Amino acid sequence: MDAAPGPRNRRWVHAAIARVEADTNRSADTHLLPLALWPAQRGVDLYLKDESTHPTGSLKHRLARSLFLYGLCNGWIVEGTTIVEASSGSTAISEAYFARMLGLPFVAVMPATTSIAKIALIERAGGRCHLVDDATTVYAQAQRLAEATGGHYMDQFTHAERATDWRGNNNIAESIFDQMALERHPVPTWIVVGAGTGGTSATIGRYLRYRRYDTSLCVVDPDGSAFYRSWTTGDPQATGRSSRIEGIGRPRVEPSFLPEVVDRMIGVPDAASIAAMQFLRANSGRRAGPSTGTNLWGALRLACELVAEGREGSIVTLLCDGGDRYADSYYSPAWLTAAGLDPDPYADVLRHAAETATWPT
Structure with a gap:
């Protein structure tokens, strides 16, 4: 998503970062x-x-926090951005938590074999689960959904190390x-x-x-x-x-x-x-x-x-x-x-x- 420049977006991003940091x-x-x-x-x-x-029950809480701050500071996440992620469950649970904190829609693209309990935790946090039969397609489907919604594909598998x-x-x-x-x-x-x-x-x-x-x-x-x-x-x-x-x-x-x-x-x-x-x-x-x-x-x-x-x-x-x-x-x-x-x-x-x-x- 190409973020529209301007003071409104900057104010929203500043407030969003402050909320994430306050949670930490x-x-x-x-x-x-x-x-x-x-x-x-x-x-x-x-x-x-x-x-x-x-707070979200796993190691992935650290990663989700870092990915949101990374996306906010890079200008990829602004007010109203739909967040999309490819995940086997735990990262999506944590990202759904932060998306709800910032008032953003969230979609998790996950293998159909993901545990029912994990799906329930994502949905409880306000996220939506998009299940796929072939786990190797989660990347492409997440990218496609992000493009279709004008949203941002978090892509934990690329951005985690940076x-x-x-x-x-x-x-x-x-x-x-x-x-x-x-x-x-x-x-x-x-x-x-x-x-x-x-x-x-x-x-x-x-x-x-x-x-x-x-x-x-x-x-x-x-x-x-x-x-x-x-x-x-x-x-x-x-x-x-x-x-x-x-x-x-x-x-x-x-x-x-x-x-x-x-x-x-x-x-x-x-x-x-x-x-x-x-x-x-x-x-x-x-x-x-x-x-x-x-x-x-x-x-x-x-x-x-x-x-x-x-x-x-x-x-x-x-x-x-x-x-x-x-x-x-x-x-x-x-x-x-x-x-x-x-x-x-x-x-x-x-x-x-x-x-x-x-x-x-």
Whole structure:
């Protein structure tokens, strides 16, 4: 959309930015939670940064806020602009929240497999959901809808890595290091994240270099995703299939994914992500989504490797969102059976890791 210049638009944009910033000012930082799996004598500490405590319940709240500020400051969003996004759910929930705050129409283009609970949260925030059968068409359909309405396609997959200030300004990396300052291993050996847009890994990877930390960045990726295939082969055009773990994994390598800032990638079977999600609930009482399970699987593997090497240190990963929005899917035994996902064999691996601090070869 070409914004009409003039003082009215400028006043509206100023007021909109002030509302977004006021929302940030009302929100406390998310908690950093130690996960006590084994005695402290093992020398390796594991932490979860609980992003489910954001107003919209997920890590994507940070991204949505940054994308709205980016669009407002670039002149792409003005009074009355229809906001359109391609999303698997959580980003759309957060963007619907900010769109309603600014009095703007919002349309989410999502795969038809998106959980019913996520669709309900978007609609509750005043957004409209446009569901597509072929997940690979969400980009084109979102662009088409934005053009048809004279609106703005947010395009999280392109703009995620540039909308966030990776040098600081209370981004997630800066927050992690501030909260780790008084721990016995204040500089993490590893930070573990998944990749949906690639924006979080880009922000953290850049920040680690900018601040000259020795921390390594590991990206975990679900079955069939293009990110892992691309990183391991060096082929930026590598393709995969749509992920069954909502929020992470993509059938193509997104523009916001920066492989050069990633030190290691771990491929995680879908059923292993479910097992780790269940393991977290059993051992901490916290009900998280499946992408948190993917993170935890990778973090536990790295922790066991550190113990095996006789090294001490800390590992930080993310609790991406809460489990309530997955009650009818990943937390449903009937749904898992229908999807052909059996977490039991992977649950045995996790129990063994927790009891012995060793990872099976």
